[in-house]
Amino acid sequence: MTVRNWLCFVILPALAPAQPLSSLVDEALHNNREILTAQKKYEAARQRPAQASSLPSPTVSLGYTSNGGPYPGAGLGRDVTSNAGVMLRQEMPFPGKQRLRGEVAARQADAEFQEYLAVRLSVVSRLKQAYYELHHAVEGIATTQRYQELLQGMLRVSEARYASGRAAQQDVFKAQTQFSIFQAQLLRYRQEARSKQIEIAALLNRPLNREIEAPTEMELGEVPSDLPKLLAQARSAAPLLAREQKNVESSELAANLARKESYPDYALSGGYFNQGGMLPMWQFRLDVKLPPRSRTAAVSEQEFAAAQARHQYESTGVEIEARIREDYSVAETAHNLAELYQTSVLPEARLALESSLASYQAGSLDFLSVFTNLMTIADTEFMYHDEVMQCHMALARLEEMTGGEVRQ
Numbered sequence: 001m002t003v004r005n006w007l008c009f010v011i012l013p014a015l016a017p018a019q020p021l022s023s024l025v026d027e028a029l030h031n032n033r034e035i036l037t038a039q040k041k042y043e044a045a046r047q048r049p050a051q052a053s054s055l056p057s058p059t060v061s062l063g064y065t066s067n068g069g070p071y072p073g074a075g076l077g078r079d080v081t082s083n084a085g086v087m088l089r090q091e092m093p094f095p096g097k098q099r100l101r102g103e104v105a106a107r108q109a110d111a112e113f114q115e116y117l118a119v120r121l122s123v124v125s126r127l128k129q130a131y132y133e134l135h136h137a138v139e140g141i142a143t144t145q146r147y148q149e150l151l152q153g154m155l156r157v158s159e160a161r162y163a164s165g166r167a168a169q170q171d172v173f174k175a176q177t178q179f180s181i182f183q184a185q186l187l188r189y190r191q192e193a194r195s196k197q198i199e200i201a202a203l204l205n206r207p208l209n210r211e212i213e214a215p216t217e218m219e220l221g222e223v224p225s226d227l228p229k230l231l232a233q234a235r236s237a238a239p240l241l242a243r244e245q246k247n248v249e250s251s252e253l254a255a256n257l258a259r260k261e262s263y264p265d266y267a268l269s270g271g272y273f274n275q276g277g278m279l280p281m282w283q284f285r286l287d288v289k290l291p292p293r294s295r296t297a298a299v300s301e302q303e304f305a306a307a308q309a310r311h312q313y314e315s316t317g318v319e320i321e322a323r324i325r326e327d328y329s330v331a332e333t334a335h336n337l338a339e340l341y342q343t344s345v346l347p348e349a350r351l352a353l354e355s356s357l358a359s360y361q362a363g364s365l366d367f368l369s370v371f372t373n374l375m376t377i378a379d380t381e382f383m384y385h386d387e388v389m390q391c392h393m394a395l396a397r398l399e400e401m402t403g404g405e406v407r408q
Contacts, residue, residue, distance in 0.1 A: 019213055021131055024204065026188040028127050029120060031205040038112075047107040053102025061087040061271070077276025085273030087283070094263040100253055104343040107250035114243035117403070121239065123203060125400035129200045129393045130199045136389040139194035143385065144186045146321055147378045151179050155372070157360065158367055171367040178375070209266035220342070221333045221394070224406050227328050230398065234320050237403035241320060244313040251306035258295065258302040323403050331394035333386040349377035 029035060064084040067075030075082030155175040193214075201208045224230060235241065268290045273281040353373040359365035399407045 087271030089269035111246035117239035334391035
């Protein structure tokens with residue numbers, strides 16, 4: 001077996017295909033515990049409007065009145081105050097109160113639904129950001145190892161030159177020092193990769209020791225060019241803003257309900273009483289529950305709560321707009337920088353390094369010039385991968401804030 005075939009045999013089985021991000025998102029939407037918790041909370045809230053708008057349970061009373069003894073039936077049929085009967089009582093709130101209670105509960109359920117949507121977007125955004133950070137760490141590991149290998153080649157040449165008296169000892173020390181720096185950087189990237197593996201597994205509700213295969217390549221993509229459109233999309237579709245709008249509506253309805261509490265509730269009751277051999281007796285009654293003397297404090301409380309909800313809605317809108325503008329700026333700048341590195345800086349730096357390496361091996365160029373070119377392209381490539389990550393992460397945050405896809 002040739003060396004090349006041996007390398008393929010060793011390396012290829014270890015390279016598992018990367019799981020697409022879309023399938024990870026679907027898995028998170030089905031298995032993430034935060035999402036399931038928010039879903040059940042919303043489903044519980046959906047049951048409240050029907051309860052709040054229902055009449056209180058009626059009351060059934062059974063009893064007897066006796067004369068001549070405490071036992072049932074004593075005096076029945078011979079004394080007009082002796083009887084056995086049943087009464088039914090139904091409390092009735094003032095017209096409009098039950099409807100308002102149901103509407104308040106319905107708006108609260110709508111707010112819980114928007115909170116559920118917001119949790120979904122938050123989990124997906126965090127999953128995508130962790131995925132991009134994992135990709136960045138994997139790219140960092142591969143890039144660092146690649147430049148370590150290149151630096152080792154330079155180190156071998158430097159050691160050979162130093163042994164023959166054609167290079168300074170500081171060239172060897174400089175290469176060895178940079179190799180150790182690359183090794184420290186490699187350890188940091190590996191730690192970051194492990195951390196992101198754990199974070200992704202937790203978001204997917206997988207065992208924390210299962211690894212996620214990250215892609216070795218990732219397209220830069222495009223940044224949406226219409227910021228006003230993103231802001232309009234957020235105003236119409238962002239669950240965080242819709243949740244606050246539902247809270248405003250709920251608070252205003254609660255204030256109306258507090259005003260109606262000054263109107264009296266009442267109860268209707270009726271009963272049938274058997275008097276033995278005498279004619280049966282019937283009873284009907286209307287009870288009116290007088291409201292408290294003053295409802296001003298309760299009404300004021302709800303009005304202040306409604307005002308607070310409106311201010312919270314405006315505050316959330318301002319915060320969302322600020323975050324969208326900030327993340328849009330980050331995505332746009334990172335995209336432009338990554339394109340600049342990819343199309344201009346990196347190709348030029350590669351040509352400079354290739355030329356200097358050839359000259360260095362031929363003995364016509366000093367070590368410092370080659371080392372400088374090597375570090376220039378290494379630093380540029382690290383910055384390129386960092387800008388790609390920053391662009392994708394900013395786009396993921398924009399999707400969370402706007403409530404939908406923003407990628408072109």
